[in-house]
Amino acid sequence: MAASELINLSGLIDDAKCFALVRQHRWPEGARCPVCDSAAVIRDGHDDRQPCRQRYRCKACSGRFDDLTGTVLAGHHQPLRVWVLCLYFMGLNVSNRQIAGELGLDGSDVQTMTEQLRRGLVAKAPEVELTGEVEIDEVYVVAGHKGQPAAVAKRAGSGAGASWQARRAAARWRRTSRPSSG
Ligand SMILES: [Zn+2]
Numbered sequence: 007m008a009a010s011e012l013i014n015l016s017g018l019i020d021d022a023k024c025f026a027l028v029r030q031h032r033w034p035e036g037a038r039c040p041v042c043d044s045a046a047v048i049r050d051g052h053d054d055r056q057p058c059r060q061r062y063r064c065k066a067c068s069g070r071f072d073d074l075t076g077t078v079l080a081g082h083h084q085p086l087r088v089w090v091l092c093l094y095f096m097g098l099n100v101s102n103r104q105i106a107g108e109l110g111l112d113g114s115d116v117q118t119m120t121e122q123l124r125r126g127l128v129a130k131a132p133e134v135e136l137t138g139e140v141e142i143d144e145v146y147v148v149a150g151h152k153g154q155p156a157a158v159a160k161r162a163g164s165g166a167g168a169s170w171q172a173r174r175a176a177a178r179w180r181r182t183s184r185p186s187s188g
Contacts, residue, residue: 019087021058032128039064040076078122092119
């Protein structure tokens, strides 16, 4: 019997440490507001469904954000530990197909995740200046919500912080969308 049939790897990974890893990479000097870049932020509880995901409020602009806001990891339905394991396997040069097998994921999901992760674990979602990657970002944003409108709607309505995130994500998407006749 293969080890992967005996061991559920992602079940052994500590969520708290995964979020700590993201915070350390993203904010080695302490959390900063992703909107105005102020360091005057205060902790503001935790995500309703992910107890290790820290929320913050910016004292400068009153914006709300959390550990993953503005990164490619935000809004994805895969738990953070799955992303971290995916990154680990990528470092071992494991193929997408093998990663999918180890993590029990769909191959196309892993393809999307590895493409995102090549920019870095906490890479920011592309901003306006980028041109070549804008279309990729559009596809990603749409794909992330496709097929689960109920979950998205529920999340958007679950609290002020979440709805702020949803508006922010929508605004980001509009900004990065270029006028098109199609
Ligand atoms: Zn701010």
